[in-house]
Amino acid sequence: MAENKDNSQPEQEKNKVDFDFRAHEAPYFDAWMEQGSFRRSPGRGAHADESYTVVIPPPNITGVLHMGHALNNTIQDACIRRARMQGYQTRWVLGTDHAGIATQTKVDKKLSEEGVSRLALGREAFIEACYEWYGEYGSTIVSQLKAMGCSCDYDDEHFTLEPAYVKAVRKVFVDWYHDALIFRGKRIVNWCPSCTTAIADDEVEYIDEAGKLWYLRYPLAEPCEGTEYVVVATTRPETMLGDSGVAVSPKDARFKHLVGKAVRLPIVGREVPIVSDFVVDPDFGTGLVKVTPAHDQNDYAIGERAGLEKINVFDEGAHVVEGYGDLSGMGRDEAREAVVARFEELGLLDHVEEHPHNVMTCYRCHTKLEPWLSEQWFVAVDRLKAEAARVVEDGRVAFFPQRWKQVYLDWMENLKDWCISRQLWWGHRIPLFYCDACGWEDASMEDLTSCPVCAGALRQDEDVLDTWFSSQLWPFVTMGWSDEGMDAPELQQAYPTQVLSTARDIMGLWVARMVMSSMYFCDEVPFNQVLIHPTVMGADGKPMSKSRGNGVDPLRLMEDYGADGMRFGLLMQVTGSQDLKFNEAKLESSRNFANKIRNAARFTSMHLDGFVPGGPEAQTPVDRWIFSRLAGLVARLDQAFDAYEFGEATRELYAFFWNEFCDWYLEFSKGRLAGGGDDRAVCQRNLVFVLDTALRLLHPIMPFITEEIYQGLPCEKDAPYLINAAWPDARALAAYLDPRSERALVLVTEAVSAVRSARARYGISPKTALSVAVKAAGEDAALLEEQRQLLLDMANLSGLAIDADAAKPPEASVALVAGLEIYIDLAGLVDFAAERTRLEGEQKKAAADVQKLEAKLSNPGFLSKASPEVVEKDRARLAKTQGMLERIAAQLEEIG
RNA sequence: GGGCGUUUGGCUCAGCGGGAGAGCACUACCUUCACACGGUAGGGGUCACUGGUUCAAAUCCAGUAACGCCCACCA
Numbered sequence: 026m027a028e029n030k031d032n033s034q035p036e037q038e039k040n041k042v043d044f045d046f047r048a049h050e051a052p053y054f055d056a057w058m059e060q061g062s063f064r065r066s067p068g069r070g071a072h073a074d075e076s077y078t079v080v081i082p083p084p085n086i087t088g089v090l091h092m093g094h095a096l097n098n099t100i101q102d103a104c105i106r107r108a109r110m111q112g113y114q115t116r117w118v119l120g121t122d123h124a125g126i127a128t129q130t131k132v133d134k135k136l137s138e139e140g141v142s143r144l145a146l147g148r149e150a151f152i153e154a155c156y157e158w159y160g161e162y163g164s165t166i167v168s169q170l171k172a173m174g175c176s177c178d179y180d181d182e183h184f185t186l187e188p189a190y191v192k193a194v195r196k197v198f199v200d201w202y203h204d205a206l207i208f209r210g211k212r213i214v215n216w217c218p219s220c221t222t223a224i225a226d227d228e229v230e231y232i233d234e235a236g237k238l239w240y241l242r243y244p245l246a247e248p249c250e251g252t253e254y255v256v257v258a259t260t261r262p263e264t265m266l267g268d269s270g271v272a273v274s275p276k277d278a279r280f281k282h283l284v285g286k287a288v289r290l291p292i293v294g295r296e297v298p299i300v301s302d303f304v305v306d307p308d309f310g311t312g313l314v315k316v317t318p319a320h321d322q323n324d325y326a327i328g329e330r331a332g333l334e335k336i337n338v339f340d341e342g343a344h345v346v347e348g349y350g351d352l353s354g355m356g357r358d359e360a361r362e363a364v365v366a367r368f369e370e371l372g373l374l375d376h377v378e379e380h381p382h383n384v385m386t387c388y389r390c391h392t393k394l395e396p397w398l399s400e401q402w403f404v405a406v407d408r409l410k411a412e413a414a415r416v417v418e419d420g421r422v423a424f425f426p427q428r429w430k431q432v433y434l435d436w437m438e439n440l441k442d443w444c445i446s447r448q449l450w451w452g453h454r455i456p457l458f459y460c461d462a463c464g465w466e467d468a469s470m471e472d473l474t475s476c477p478v479c480a481g482a483l484r485q486d487e488d489v490l491d492t493w494f495s496s497q498l499w500p501f502v503t504m505g506w507s508d509e510g511m512d513a514p515e516l517q518q519a520y521p522t523q524v525l526s527t528a529r530d531i532m533g534l535w536v537a538r539m540v541m542s543s544m545y546f547c548d549e550v551p552f553n554q555v556l557i558h559p560t561v562m563g564a565d566g567k568p569m570s571k572s573r574g575n576g577v578d579p580l581r582l583m584e585d586y587g588a589d590g591m592r593f594g595l596l597m598q599v600t601g602s603q604d605l606k607f608n609e610a611k612l613e614s615s616r617n618f619a620n621k622i623r624n625a626a627r628f629t630s631m632h633l634d635g636f637v638p639g640g641p642e643a644q645t646p647v648d649r650w651i652f653s654r655l656a657g658l659v660a661r662l663d664q665a666f667d668a669y670e671f672g673e674a675t676r677e678l679y680a681f682f683w684n685e686f687c688d689w690y691l692e693f694s695k696g697r698l699a700g701g702g703d704d705r706a707v708c709q710r711n712l713v714f715v716l717d718t719a720l721r722l723l724h725p726i727m728p729f730i731t732e733e734i735y736q737g738l739p740c741e742k743d744a745p746y747l748i749n750a751a752w753p754d755a756r757a758l759a760a761y762l763d764p765r766s767e768r769a770l771v772l773v774t775e776a777v778s779a780v781r782s783a784r785a786r787y788g789i790s791p792k793t794a795l796s797v798a799v800k801a802a803g804e805d806a807a808l809l810e811e812q813r814q815l816l817l818d819m820a821n822l823s824g825l826a827i828d829a830d831a832a833k834p835p836e837a838s839v840a841l842v843a844g845l846e847i848y849i850d851l852a853g854l855v856d857f858a859a860e861r862t863r864l865e866g867e868q869k870k871a872a873a874d875v876q877k878l879e880a881k882l883s884n885p886g887f888l889s890k891a892s893p894e895v896v897e898k899d900r901a902r903l904a905k906t907q908g909m910l911e912r913i914a915a916q917l918e919e920i921g
Numbered sequence: 922g923g924g925c926g927u928u929u930g931g932c933u934c935a936g937c938g939g940g941a942g943a944g945c946a947c948u949a950c951c952u953u954c955a956c957a958c959g960g961u962a963g964g965g966g967u968c969a970c971u972g973g974u975u976c977a978a979a980u981c982c983a984g985u986a987a988c989g990c991c992c993a994c995c996a
Binding site: 261308317321322428436562600610611630781791886 | 993
């Protein structure tokens with residue numbers, strides 16, 4: 026074993042290859058664009074009347090291509106390209122998302138770097154700045170998709186703030202408002218004091234914090250049975266300013282006598298009641314909980330049940346509001362220290378414990394969130410979610426891998442009302458109009474200025490909608506729903522879409538909501554299938570992140586391995602598992618594979634002098650073999666693609682092209698091509714046929730190199746570009762399936778390998794011709810005889826005897842492979858001491874096998890219960906191994 | 922606290938009821954006229970552990986352990 030190996034260091038320098046991938050890729054992309062290959066394809070053949078549509082998960086306009094995009098878009102492009110070749114009417118809908126918080130944060134930062142504050146600028150000018158930013162950077166990712174070779178419909182690109190989209194979002198809001206599915210409520214929301222907006226529950230990120238648990242003494246208003254005070258435990262002492270009660274568990278006998286009594290809050294001096302509530306856990310802390318309904322979800326619920334006051338102690342920036350003396354104006358952390366200090370001074374700080382716990386942070390800026398009571402808009406999900414669950418239960422929307430179905434249903438089941446208002450400027454403004462004079466309000470498709478009741482001035486709601494509110498409409502709005510509803514031709518023709526491919530983390534946020542809104546407005550599922558692809562983790566198995574430094578840039582990967590190499594290498598790593606530990610070595614071998622393809626094509630084209638186009642001809646066993654293998658490959662690939670098993674598909678392609686086509690078929694062809702006449706012509710046509718078919722099968726995953734080679738092929742073509750050529754038909758190819766020829770090639774390749782193996786073992790040069798006798802009978806003998814010349818050439822033999830009674834020459838090495846006995850005459854070439862050692866090793870192994878098989882075959886249970894084929898197979902195996910053992914013994918005796 | 926996933930050669934992963942596979946790494950030989958991003962031949966694994974089902978278990982079931990992810994109101 027080698028020592029001091031260090032596999033953790035990626036040797037990027039070593040991976041570098043002097044090859045300009047872009048120069049080979051870009052021209053074909055341009056050609057596809059030019060001839061309109063990315064528009065909806067017209068359809069042909071058996072699927073001519075069926076549509077196949079995919080909508081891209083719209084990347085954020087703030088985004089640059091990361092590994093998640095690279096994988097997801099490779100998957101979608103592979104699906105789309107194959108469907109296009111299969112003859113479906115295909116279209117991949119492209120667009121970007123305005124990404125409310127993300128973009129606003131980014132523009133905000135840019136402005137403040139320029140010394141401009143958003144508030145000073147004002148709403149309109151700020152939105153203007155956002156559009157400017159969009160104009161400058163918004164299409165970065167689209168150009169990166171082009172570099173990857175993604176065959177999106179670039180001529181019809183969408184944006185979640187384009188006019189048609191704005192109209193659609195507004196209609197959805199107005200309709201749901203009038204259908205009582207949107208309501209306003211004063212509730213506890215997750216408030217980000219830095220972004221100064223509410224964010225949804227599922228946008229919260231929890232992080233671990235080494236917090237403390239403070240035990241605070243609250244004096245009773247009236248001492249009770251000798252008790253002067255109660256002790257409450259809290260992780261957030263500063264919120265005690267807003268306490269309006271203390272709660273105990275109804276099951277807790279210790280404090281039963283205190284329920285109904287009151288405590289006097291230190292510092293604020295307010296008297297608040299002690300109540301009982303079932304959510305209190307008597308075993309946590311002291312069993313007494315301070316209740317702050319305005320700053321905690323749970324406390325809010327307790328407060329509702331007990332009729333407690335909701336006292337807001339923070340402003341929107343999380344500073345203590347007026348009325349708390351010198352505490353007013355303090356930030357949360359400062360206020361915490363001050364409150365604790367005050368308790369200490371008053372002798373009311375009982376003790377403090379270490380208490381690690383989770384805190385909620387903003388998924389954008391990671392500021393600690395403040396549960397905050399405020400007025401927000403909500404979508405009432407109860408009516409929507411029933412239908413959205415049903416279509417998944419009954420399979421109208423199918424998940425791949427299947428296990429995500431249950432995850433979806435669980436999420437749906439636990440879904441709570443969705444807070445959709447955001448206190449931002451960049452986004453879809455809520456189309457709700459208020460009359461301050463008479464209190465009239467309504468949602469409206471048009472901007473209203475005067476009250477229809479009292480003619481007073483109206484004002485529009487200041488808030489914008491959650492970005493997901495617009496994203497949920499993506500599948501149908503991008504297909505023309507805004508102006509014509511479901512009558513839009515594209516929707517009529519191509520809805521629902523075929524498959525939605527995404528990462529698991531936005532399944533609830535996005536996938537589920539698309540189903541809800543589509544069922545409501547389109548009365549139709551948005552997609553038939555949902556593909557949840559694995560999440561790309563860093564090489565260390567942890568999520569890629571800047572702070573960890575384990576991130577990988579797809580742009581660099583494309584430079585080093587080409588877009589094809591990156592695509593193939595990524596798909597090689599896709600399995601049914603939920604994570605994918607990124608492995609760059611796979612991209613390297615994919616790049617090498619692309620090089621292999623290039624060279625196989627070069628070899629072919631070098632031998633095409635005098636080529637006459639024509640169909641394939643299964644003339645020799647070798648031809649029949651490769652056609653048979655090809656037919657099997659297409660069938661297995663169809664299965665893999667249909668089940669979205671991309672790792673399987675890449676492995677099949679790799680093994681066929683490299684280990685069968687290149688390693689054997691091309692080698693077999695060399696002799697035929699060097700010869701002349703008819704067989705040479707047949708061989709040329711067959712080579713081109715197999716290569717052409719393989720290119721078609723590879724194209725969805727490696728679009729560039731396959732197109733480049735296809736362009737140079739001299740065969741008759743069904744389309745000028747491979748992107749539009751037909752996908753091989755497994756049913757038609759099945760006629761080539763030929764077990765007999767497959768057996769023949771097993772015999773040949775095994776025999777050739779056996780001779781080569783003997784050569785390597787004894788250091789005999791490939792240039793030294795050897796004499797070989799093969800003991801074979803019946804069908805096998807006939808098959809081998811048919812291919813005598815091939816064996817002579819491939820193994821460099823001076824003589825070959827094939828006979829059922831072939832005798833072993835006195836000084837020969839024997840190989841037992843594929844049921845054959847092969848004698849390789851080594852007279853005068855070999856030291857037989859080494860051969861003895863080798864044979865003894867084989868003897869040991871064979872003896873062990875015989876013992877195992879004999880035990881198995883004397884087991885009555887096995888004989889009576891195992892299927893006859895299995896028993897027969899093992900019998901044959903035993904006979905064969907026993908024969909081997911005898912022969913080895915005989916040889917050993919001979920060698921002496 | 923629930924749910925899910927993973928555990929197979931040095932590394933990254935396939936296989937998921939009938940004799941352990943791939944890529945990379947490793948060893949030896951080969952600058953052979955498609956390809957050294959290559960060729961040929963090799964070495965390397967009691968399939969996490971413990972029980973169970975079965976004629977037969979890497980594969981199915983139960984439990985254990987480790988790692989990872991998601992959900993949840995322990996103040």
